[in-house]
Amino acid sequence: GESVGLHLPTLSVQEGDNSIINCAYSNSASDYFIWYKQESGKGPQFIIDIRSNMDKRQGQRVTVLLNKTVKHLSLQIAATQPGDSAVYFCASGEANQAGTALIFGKGTTLSVSS
């Protein structure tokens, strides 16, 4: 069945380092991908998205890379800060299908030490 998964459940980095969080998806029909950040005790919050007609998209300190050939995407966080400590989820969906829902991976816990 359809699944979205992350390669590593935890990632520990030093403040100022760059972080890379990886994700794989299985559904070839997925054409829309989102990264969410979830802080303790809160709901997931949108970080950045990318559509399948792109292979890279940049935001503020974050970059998402998409490799459709191997069904892999990654989230890169530049100059990681303690406030970036959270659980990060990737999710996939079909943007042109209004009646579909996002499928989430299990999440990677990012710990930033100062």
Place this chain on the structure above:
Amino acid sequence: DAGVIQSPRHEVTEMGQEVTLRCKPISGHDYLFWYRQTMMRGLELLIYFNNNVPIDDSGMPEDRFSAKMPNASFSTLKIQPSEPRDSAVYFCASRPGLPNTGELFFGEGSRLTVL
């Protein structure tokens, strides 16, 4: 904009009791989703509605679970009878209709503990 509002934030109940979780989506959003989050299974989609109509409830674990959306501003997720394995954080999320930007707006969640 108050965002998606869920209640209660925390619920502790005993096995066999009925649990009702509530959600108020963002005004104007056509879609409403219920997700369940556990350490073992992550975020699982339970059910979602479009314009108050249930579209896909294949994620609802058992007949003990039911969800309703009587109007555009309110939805409930009910568990009757509750069991310890239902303990989880239940999230409600909403989003506008087409164009589907895909972004879901989540509430703060309802943490359910069934003893």
